[in-house]
Amino acid sequence: MNITILGAGAFGTALAVALSVNGPVTLWGRRLGSDRQSPRLPGVTLPAAINLTEDLDTALNAQCLLLGLPAQALGGFLADHADALDGKTLVSTAKGIDLTHLTGPSSLIAQACPAAHVAVLTGPSFAADIARGLPTALTLACTDPKIGQSLQHAFSTPVLRLYRTTDVTGAELGGALKNVIAIAAGIVIGARLGDSARAAIITRGFAEMTRLAVRLGARSETLTGLSGLGDLTLTCTSPQSRNFRFGHALGEGAAFDTTTTVEGVATARAVARLAERLGTDMPIAAMVARLADGTVSVEKALEDLMNRPLKEE
Ligand SMILES: NC(=O)C1=CN([C@@H]2O[C@H](COP(=O)(O)OP(=O)(O)OC[C@H]3O[C@@H](n4cnc5c(N)ncnc54)[C@H](OP(=O)(O)O)[C@@H]3O)[C@@H](O)[C@H]2O)C=CC1
Numbered sequence: 001m002n003i004t005i006l007g008a009g010a011f012g013t014a015l016a017v018a019l020s021v022n023g024p025v026t027l028w029g030r031r032l033g034s035d036r037q038s039p040r041l042p043g044v045t046l047p048a049a050i051n052l053t054e055d056l057d058t059a060l061n062a063q064c065l066l067l068g069l070p071a072q073a074l075g076g077f078l079a080d081h082a083d084a085l086d087g088k089t090l091v092s093t094a095k096g097i098d099l100t101h102l103t104g105p106s107s108l109i110a111q112a113c114p115a116a117h118v119a120v121l122t123g124p125s126f127a128a129d130i131a132r133g134l135p136t137a138l139t140l141a142c143t144d145p146k147i148g149q150s151l152q153h154a155f156s157t158p159v160l161r162l163y164r165t166t167d168v169t170g171a172e173l174g175g176a177l178k179n180v181i182a183i184a185a186g187i188v189i190g191a192r193l194g195d196s197a198r199a200a201i202i203t204r205g206f207a208e209m210t211r212l213a214v215r216l217g218a219r220s221e222t223l224t225g226l227s228g229l230g231d232l233t234l235t236c237t238s239p240q241s242r243n244f245r246f247g248h249a250l251g252e253g254a255a256f257d258t259t260t261t262v263e264g265v266a267t268a269r270a271v272a273r274l275a276e277r278l279g280t281d282m283p284i285a286a287m288v289a290r291l292a293d294g295t296v297s298v299e300k301a302l303e304d305l306m307n308r309p310l311k312e313e
């Protein structure tokens with residue numbers, strides 16, 4: 001399968017590097033430079049099997065396109081290029097909920113490109129790890145089992161092992177919601193509240209993730225897989241995670257580089273709105289939204305969460 005990746009950020013570039021072991025790959029980006037290096041993946045030289053292009057028309061000729069854009073940029077990109085994208089196989093790697101439409105990437109794609117075959121590639125994977133060829137397991141979600149199987153094979157390599165599911169909603173919500181909980185975990189560690197508190201945030205955060213995802217049509221078992229619990233574990237425990245690092249800075253009262261992609265901030269806001277609309281209890285996510293917006297202090301957030309009515313687990 002001829003693979004084209006749109007978006008030369010850290011993840012799109014890492015996937016291009018990984019998939020180029022299977023054959024030629026095209027990587028489109030707005031600013032690629034000429035030295036086969038990526039500013040988002042320092043120290044990684046892009047192999048010759050990656051065809052780099054800044055010409056979007058050329059890139060859009062492909063039948064299967066991996067979309068490496070962040071969640072909040074995806075809607076605009078789809079709107080701008082819907083005609084050229086419709087009817088193709090479009091695989092999103094974005095981990096977020098669109099703040100305007102309050103939906104995940106798959107619904108955004110389906111709304112903009114109704115004739116497209118939609119899939120989601122997600123799971124625990126730092127771009128730097130993938131680009132270095134470290135062993136990684138991911139989830140490929142597609143409602144059409146045949147297309148899902150063909151993508152699973154196309155995107156697997158000796159060090160990239162893909163599992164398959166038809167639960168697109170569950171897979172993409174797991175990836176989006178874990179970013180919100182990773183911010184909370186970072187805040188806990190940054191504010192020196194301890195590893196026990198982090199374990200509580202991970203566990204109760206996972207309960208929230210599952211509650212909202214199931215309410216939106218996901219299968220609960222999907223949340224226990226790589227795309228949910230797997231990615232939650234990774235991002236809540238590793239300083240490689242930008243969401244965790246953002247939370248850490250918030251917790252210790254330090255500044256954070258605002259140009260860094262931190263998907264969990266907009267997603268926390270989207271979750272707070274969704275939770276209110278659906279009447280779903282999402283206290284940690286709602287608190288992350290308020291903390292990120294600066295409308296509550298860490299001390300007050302902790303006090304409020306600890307003093308919620310006692311209940312059954
Ligand atoms: N990094 C990681 O480890 C992983 C990331 N992901 C997910 O992948 C998605 C992308 O993240 P990541 O690659 O890390 O982000 P980066 O911040 O590294 O890169 C984002 C890329 O998107 C491009 N972009 C943004 N807006 C537009 C637009 N309107 N049109 C065209 N290109 C645009 C940027 O282009 P430009 O440089 O020109 O601004 C940039 O190349 C996120 O949802 C993330 O959660 C998933 C797994 C792992």
Ligand SMILES: O=C(CO)COP(=O)(O)O
Binds near residue numbers: 125126182243
């Ligand atoms: O999604 C990721 C790992 O699976 C990357 O996490 P961050 O965006 O927090 O760096």
